[in-house]
Amino acid sequence: MWLVTGGRGGGPMSERVIADFVGQFFVTDMQREEPVRGRIVMSPKRLVLVGDDGKVTIPTSAMFDIAVGHVPPEMRSFFSDSITVAYRESGQRRMAVIEAESDTVDKFATVLFKAHLNGRTVTVQHPARRGGRVVDSPVTQARLSVDAGVLQFSGPDVEFVIDLATVTNFEKETRTLDGESRPALSVRHVPETTAIVSVVALPSERVMNLLGRYFRLEYSDIVEDLADVSLSDEEVQVLVGIYSAGEGVDPMEMVAADASQTTMVLNGLREKELVADGDTGTVLTPKGRVVVNSRLEEINS
Numbered sequence: 496m497w498l499v500t501g502g503r504g505g506g507p508m509s510e511r512v513i514a515d516f517v518g519q520f521f522v523t524d525m526q527r528e529e530p531v532r533g534r535i536v537m538s539p540k541r542l543v544l545v546g547d548d549g550k551v552t553i554p555t556s557a558m559f560d561i562a563v564g565h566v567p568p569e570m571r572s573f574f575s576d577s578i579t580v581a582y583r584e585s586g587q588r589r590m591a592v593i594e595a596e597s598d599t600v601d602k603f604a605t606v607l608f609k610a611h612l613n614g615r616t617v618t619v620q621h622p623a624r625r626g627g628r629v630v631d632s633p634v635t636q637a638r639l640s641v642d643a644g645v646l647q648f649s650g651p652d653v654e655f656v657i658d659l660a661t662v663t664n665f666e667k668e669t670r671t672l673d674g675e676s677r678p679a680l681s682v683r684h685v686p687e688t689t690a691i692v693s694v695v696a697l698p699s700e701r702v703m704n705l706l707g708r709y710f711r712l713e714y715s716d717i718v719e720d721l722a723d724v725s726l727s728d729e730e731v732q733v734l735v736g737i738y739s740a741g742e743g744v745d746p747m748e749m750v751a752a753d754a755s756q757t758t759m760v761l762n763g764l765r766e767k768e769l770v771a772d773g774d775t776g777t778v779l780t781p782k783g784r785v786v787v788n789s790r791l792e793e794i795n796s
């Protein structure tokens with residue numbers, strides 16, 4: 496059972512509860528070989544795992560990694576739909592593996608990331624690049640808000656959104672922002688038809704890593720879906736043509752082949768979920784953008 500509430504009450508914690516459900520869990524060095532069935536409760540400040548033998552409390556500030564679907568090899572016989580939380584206790588690295596129904600795991604993952612990221616003050620440069628052109632946008636401060644796969648950045652001098660479904664690439668790099676060299680995430684996304692690069696930096700290395708993990712979740716799902724997709728030269732040509740031309744251009748005009756052949760190619764790309772029919776014509780899906788991005792990188796490398 497999944498519960499989310501904004502109130503206070505009894506139970507494991509008297510502070511505001513943002514997640515409360517029943518599942519099973521295993522914590523490093525637990526004095527048993529099998530996981531415990533119990534109650535998983537989360538507040539903005541801590542995660543509490545409650546079983547018959549007692550409870551384990553993990554401060555949010557101690558968590559440094561969150562992996563969805565990844566289960567340590569020694570626990571794979573017990574867990575399927577799970578979240579692994581890595582944290583530090585008394586200078587030691589520890590982990591807690593939590594399992595519940597698939598929908599609950601997905602919701603809990605969002606709650607975990609929101610607890611770490613919501614309300615953070617970040618340093619941003621948006622856009623840093625537009626298409627292939629460097630943009631001299633100012634470096635400024637913004638407040639980060641996370642909701643349902645969308646990151647919103649709001650500040651007195653900047654306002655923009657990154658939908659994780661439109662991200663085609665991202666990487667951690669060292670950037671000079673406000674005269675200071677610091678780790679940052681360079682995020683390439685396509686909100687409409689033009690690729691934009693936004694740079695985001697947080698003062699905490701720990702939270703930077705968790706932000707990167709949040710991006711990686713969505714991106715890895717797309718890449719995994721593409722692992723078994725094979726493309727012909729004609730299909731690649733059409734994808735790159737749609738990417739280059741932008742909205743409102745008929746793909747039939749971009750390919751040196753007869754109309755019936757191009758129609759067959761487009762139908763195949765629709766079945767592979769690489770293109771879709773938008774309001775202004777044929778557009779690339781997020782999966783299609785990742786394919787094009789990787790092909791262009793191969794050409795330019």
